[in-house]
Amino acid sequence: MNGAQSLIRTLVDSGVEVCFANPGTSEMHFVAALDDVPEMRGVLALFEGVVTGAADGYARMAGKPAATLLHLGPGLANGGANLHNARKAHTPIVNVIGDHALPHKPLNAPLESDVETLAAWTEGWTRTTTDTARVGADAAEAVAAAAAGRIANLILPADVSWGEGGVVADPAPIAAPLLVEDPVLAAAADALRSGESTALLLGAAGCLERGLRAASRIAAATGAKVLAEVFPARIQRGAGLPAVERLGYLAEQAQWQLTGVKHLLLAGMAAPVSFFAYPGKASELTPEGCAVHTVATPADDVADALERLADLVAPGTEPVLAEPSRPALPTGELTLQNWVEVIGALLPEGAIISDEAQTSGLVLPAATAGAPRHDVLTLTGGSIGQGLPVAVGAAVACPDRPVVCLQADGSAMYTISALWTMARENLDVTTVILNNRAYAILRVELSRVGAESAGPVARSLLDIGTPDLDFVKLAEGMGVPASRATTAEELAEQFRRALAEPGPHLIDAVIPPLM
Missing domain, CATH: 3.40.50.1220 (TPP-binding domain)
Known part of the structure; x- marks a missing residue:
């Protein structure tokens, strides 16, 4: 048994059943070993920011770690923004980060970097395994460390991965949460x-x-x-x-x-x-x-x-619970208020909302307070590009629940390739792009920081409508059926249809900007 085989088997035995991956040459033995351990589901993403964001969404809903497979230091760096969000969310993630073979590292090859230093900022658990016989034991410790709500970084040099003598380790003890005195x-x-x-x-x-x-x-x-x-x-x-x-x-x-x-x-x-x-x-x-x-x-x-x-x-006191209620379906052109009324009126039972839109954060809670029970996953660390990947992970974790991704147009472009993974895995995700053709929140911040004198050059840096982004074509090009809504009636009809059909869908909802 080689190191990669012992690693994956130990991860599975420790309860880690999904690996979101964007591998490279140094991880090929891990990829090959997936056929030897069919209990591990490998989910491919085209960009490491989708990999790490999906692992975050999965763990938030599954209540246990997912693994990622990242290619060397640059791959870890590419995934860093959504690892930041995961760190702020106290999400358990096990990053398996490939590295150059140990004899190759001193040669300073083009992709050589200090992976341990890059991993340190996650403020979690980091270890480089240099002995094939230790891979399984280190993997078990990584899972236990992650289960405490941290990011665990297991760095695996290529020769340690391909080396023979791997040993599957028993799961490591997982510490229970501390009881308050x-x-x-x-x-x-x-x-x-x-x-x-x-x-x-x-x-x-x-x-x-x-x-x-x-x-x-x-x-x-x-x-x-x-x-x-x-x-x-x-x-x-x-x-x-x-x-x-x-x-x-x-x-x-x-x-x-x-x-x-x-x-x-x-x-x-x-x-x-x-x-x-x-x-x-x-x-x-x-x-x-x-x-x-x-x-x-x-x-x-x-x-x-x-x-x-x-x-x-409060002995004997009962909680005050929200009564069932729905907003009426609105009519007319989409506005900052009425699009959320459509979501509130039609949100299905057991939905998971991945919300990355300041446009929705202000008004969505009131519109959905009496909707059927649902979960909301939010942008914990403020690092944009989370919404689509988190929706991927949530859908993998909860295949029997509908996922609704409410996604701002500007931040959607950071990780738009997540749509391809949704199509590849046939995930039940309905994405609503809130398309106001602007970094609207930054327009607000421009005045809040006292830069009222900003002129047309400055304001142009916050405008993403020249040229317009065609999210329907972008989605269809990655295998996701898509449509565009400009009225409340269109959004309601398209949202209903997307929820009723299996697999992913995208709705490009054209709304006015915040300001």
Whole structure:
């Protein structure tokens, strides 16, 4: 058994069943070994940013790591933007990164790079395996490290991969989330009972059903305001679940939401900060004079902590659950408001929404609050180009659930080749491109940073309508059926049809810009 065979067998035995891949020469023995271990599903993508984003989406929905296969340092670098999002989401991923054979590295061949240094910024677990007999053991440790909500980087030199003497390792022990100590919860309970204005901010598992129900009990009993983080990795929503508002993306929105709060309780997230620095504006968004209480970190058992806290301050109190409701189907030309009403009116039961559009982030939650239960996956790290790949991964993880990708036009182009993977794998993903022919959020930011005097040259750098992007042709060229909608009626008809048919579809929804 060679090193690659022992690696894949160990990954499968450790629960890793999918590998999103964009391989090169140094990974060919891994590719060949996939035929020897049919339990490992290999999913090809044409760009490493799709590979890493798909692994992120898969793990968010499956609750366990996916593997990636990346070609040397440049392949890892190409996947870096979506690894950044995965790092912020605390997503478990095992990157298998090929490297030059050990005797070849000192020759400084054209693709030679310091892969360990490139991997270090992920702030996870990194190891280069130099002994074929150790490949399996290192793979087992990588899976255990990733399962704690980190990115694990296993660097595999080509000669270690092709070398004989590989040994399949038993799965390594996976550490359980830490339980929050009673005194921490008692202090949080005191803050909730103080009579002063209190806000409970939710992240990580706090945004899933157990955490949401416990937080709603706390709010019902104490009057605390409950808010989810700006971009949750995964939040469960819809009828039968508590409806939780998210913190605003703009600093002014978040500050308004937290006005007058004297106690800020953090469950699965850090204290909120502004996404960027702005002239004359605060970066830390905790109100002045507000006490901050960390109830649970993302590494803790957040749901357990919230349930125990609810038992302290809200015994016998039931959560407040959203009633079923749908917006009426709108008519007329598509607008910033009515396109989300179409989604809310037609969203199917059990849908998974991959949302990468500021155009939807402001108004979609209200339109879907009473829709059938669904999950929303958001842009955790703000590094654009996530939406399409995350939809790929979610669809692989949950083949029995419809995936709806709400995707801005500009960021779609970063990873547009994800459509090809959707077609190749026949994934049930309906992509709605919000096409306003602009980097609309950057138009907003241009004025927010104080650059009001920007002229036509500056503004042209935020315009992607010259020439127009034809998303229908782009999708069809990669094997995805596509159509264009300019009215609410067209969007509704095309969305219904896409949901009813198997496989991927794309709708190019032409909407006006934010400004």
